[in-house]
Amino acid sequence: MKKDIILAGVGGQGILTIATVIGTAALLEGLQLKQAEVHGMSQRGGDVQSNLRISSGDISSDLIPEGKADLIISVEPMESLRYINMLDKNNGWLVTSMNPFVNIPNYPPVEDVLKAIWEVPRNVTIDAEKVAKEQGSIKAANIVALGAASPYLGIKYESLEHAIKKIFASKGEDIINLNLKALSAGKNYAVKKT
Amino acid sequence: MQKLLLLGDEAIAQGAIDAGISGVYAYPGTPSTEITEYIQASKDAKENNIRSSWSANEKTAMESAIGMSYAGKKSLVCMKHVGLNVAADAFINSAITGANGGLVVLSADDPSMHSSQNEQDSRFYGKFSLIPVMEPSNQQEAYDMTRYAFELSEKFGTPVLIRVTTRLAHSRAGVERKEMLAQNEIKLPSDLKQFILLPSIARKQYDILLGKQDDFENDAETSGFNTLFDGTDKSLGIIACGLAYNYLAENYQDKELLYPVLKVGQYPIPVNMVNSLYESVDEILVLEDGYPLIEELLRGLLNKGKKVRGRMDGSIPASGELNPNKVAAALKLEVETGHTIPDIVQGRPPKLCDGCSHTDSFTALNEAMLDYSAGRVFSDIGCYTLSALAPLESINSCVDMGASITMAIGAADAGLIPSVAAIGDSTFTHSGITGLLDAVNTKSPITVIILDNSTTGMTGGQDSSAFGKVEEICKGVGVEEDRIRVIKPLRRHHEENLKVIREELEYNGVSVIIAKRECIQTLGRRMKEKARQKREVKTVK
Numbered sequence: 012m013k014k015d016i017i018l019a020g021v022g023g024q025g026i027l028t029i030a031t032v033i034g035t036a037a038l039l040e041g042l043q044l045k046q047a048e049v050h051g052m053s054q055r056g057g058d059v060q061s062n063l064r065i066s067s068g069d070i071s072s073d074l075i076p077e078g079k080a081d082l083i084i085s086v087e088p089m090e091s092l093r094y095i096n097m098l099d100k101n102n103g104w105l106v107t108s109m110n111p112f113v114n115i116p117n118y119p120p121v122e123d124v125l126k127a128i129w130e131v132p133r134n135v136t137i138d139a140e141k142v143a144k145e146q147g148s149i150k151a152a153n154i155v156a157l158g159a160a161s162p163y164l165g166i167k168y169e170s171l172e173h174a175i176k177k178i179f180a181s182k183g184e185d186i187i188n189l190n191l192k193a194l195s196a197g198k199n200y201a202v203k204k205t
Numbered sequence: 206m207q208k209l210l211l212l213g214d215e216a217i218a219q220g221a222i223d224a225g226i227s228g229v230y231a232y233p234g235t236p237s238t239e240i241t242e243y244i245q246a247s248k249d250a251k252e253n254n255i256r257s258s259w260s261a262n263e264k265t266a267m268e269s270a271i272g273m274s275y276a277g278k279k280s281l282v283c284m285k286h287v288g289l290n291v292a293a294d295a296f297i298n299s300a301i302t303g304a305n306g307g308l309v310v311l312s313a314d315d316p317s318m319h320s321s322q323n324e325q326d327s328r329f330y331g332k333f334s335l336i337p338v339m340e341p342s343n344q345q346e347a348y349d350m351t352r353y354a355f356e357l358s359e360k361f362g363t364p365v366l367i368r369v370t371t372r373l374a375h376s377r378a379g380v381e382r383k384e385m386l387a388q389n390e391i392k393l394p395s396d397l398k399q400f401i402l403l404p405s406i407a408r409k410q411y412d413i414l415l416g417k418q419d420d421f422e423n424d425a426e427t428s429g430f431n432t433l434f435d436g437t438d439k440s441l442g443i444i445a446c447g448l449a450y451n452y453l454a455e456n457y458q459d460k461e462l463l464y465p466v467l468k469v470g471q472y473p474i475p476v477n478m479v480n481s482l483y484e485s486v487d488e489i490l491v492l493e494d495g496y497p498l499i500e501e502l503l504r505g506l507l508n509k510g511k512k513v514r515g516r517m518d519g520s521i522p523a524s525g526e527l528n529p530n531k532v533a534a535a536l537k538l539e540v541e542t543g544h545t546i547p548d549i550v551q552g553r554p555p556k557l558c559d560g561c562s563h564t565d566s567f568t569a570l571n572e573a574m575l576d577y578s579a580g581r582v583f584s585d586i587g588c589y590t591l592s593a594l595a596p597l598e599s600i601n602s603c604v605d606m607g608a609s610i611t612m613a614i615g616a617a618d619a620g621l622i623p624s625v626a627a628i629g630d631s632t633f634t635h636s637g638i639t640g641l642l643d644a645v646n647t648k649s650p651i652t653v654i655i656l657d658n659s660t661t662g663m664t665g666g667q668d669s670s671a672f673g674k675v676e677e678i679c680k681g682v683g684v685e686e687d688r689i690r691v692i693k694p695l696r697r698h699h700e701e702n703l704k705v706i707r708e709e710l711e712y713n714g715v716s717v718i719i720a721k722r723e724c725i726q727t728l729g730r731r732m733k734e735k736a737r738q739k740r741e742v743k744t745v746k
Binding site: 021022034038043044045046047048049050055056057058062070071072073074075076077078079080089090092093095096097098099100103114115117118119123124127131 | 210212235236238239319320372373375376377378379448451452454455456458528529530533540541542543544545546547549550551552553554555556557558588591663665
């Protein structure tokens, strides 16, 4: 088993939380992992990405080679396209939230962004904020996006649930349940749509 | 023993804790910050009284670490690559004094300049100062080499440099811990003159250092951190340093690597190993995640030997960090490409946070500067450097920590009056105070705006050495009391702040305006923590 995943978004949108959930789940399944993060300057409202590699064997590079990623999970539509060159053209999946994060004056029309995403073979777009809100809080939009990507992760869904319980343990039952519901809603949406 | 999921930085920190350090000294700087933060948060470090609070700058950190080594205990000092420039005087002389207790210097380089002004390669500092350098390729090696660096330091009585790059510093993987070694007892050097670098003693010490070079090289040949893998295809030999080895291995996941490979993780360069490789192959490819250190030496000035490929002949781009694709291209392997990135994707540069005090300070400064010709605001390094970008576009320089004040002095001396310096509180205590003293002594007509948000913001909100004392420091340095103005950078104070800035720009001498308001990020964190504590108290009741 080997999955190379690019996580994308804007600083503060919670992509490192997604990475932690997947990473914890992978460890629960006894897999190896490497996860390159972005710290420092780019965190201030800039674009951020993380390279997450999971494998049953040894992993060499901390960076995923171009054109080799199995999956892009993005919490922002334009950001999902920024790393599209990393995606495996023949097998890769692109899963992204449809909610634009507009903090630059020249953000393109969102219809154009979505059109470009829909041209990518094997894509899933989800209104993660709306789905998260329906589950109780817009803050769980990142976990909704993770849920939508869960069928393509190569990790058991129960392991993701287990990871969420572990990671949010200190935040109490309500937060755990919110995130479990968000994960489930994201997954159901993706399964229904594809 | 227990396997931990650690960043490269955290692996170094854990390695140092387990090597039995008594202290870590550091100034925050991406990508090195997490090392000290990890030690500050570590239960083991707390239980063993490992000192870990931030130093005012890299030079004070380095000197304190030398002091701890003098007293016989093990110390770690951490900085980003450009911080080693600040610490260079102490660092290079520490090679001459030698170490008593284990002394390990960690420098985190930033090829591709993710968060830096240059991509200098710290291995050159190791070569320059004639001390051993370790360069880990993965998180486990980061842990193992840190432990080994302390052993090496005490075995040969020398400081040891560890060099990592951003990618390893900020990448997580599983790390196996070993047993925790005890700290040293106080034990002064057997020669109490060893650390007195008067010329007569320094000459002797320098000879001792030169005399250790063979030992350092022998160790690099035998420690196990440099490995020569033989191959059957001798048309090419590969030297892969540090992280570059992973990118090489990545390209041979599904096929056999037939070329001989020298994996380098410890310097001085293991010359015998390099020679064995060189003699056995037709040409050499050198993979280094930084400047071409080995490549340049191997190639020589006249480049008349075997063909040496790497950054200097264009096999690999001269700048920027390595990655699997660049290495594939250098190996003439087929390089995979993905989809084309559509043109509609726009850049999203980092920016000041919503509600940041710097925005209000620069908005007022921008308006005040409209009275003068453009190009008068000198700045340096911190979140406030982001004011260089739209929409503020306030500053005209960023060279190094503290250069705002001193560049303003020079520009004013040249006749650019008024000149303005914009500097943060942490940068001011790092390297601004001495510049301000220069300005006071020469009555330089500059206006210094100290953006005091009570933290080291850009690296994530570490303690600033100012600790609310900026006003007192300025008085102590000799700035006239009525020329020290404190303003609160808030939108609703815009008019009065503008008036203060205008008055001080008009003053023909040193003025300091302290724009004082807490960083919005640390404020948010503090409030959250307060709310959490309140909740806890309630639950207890």
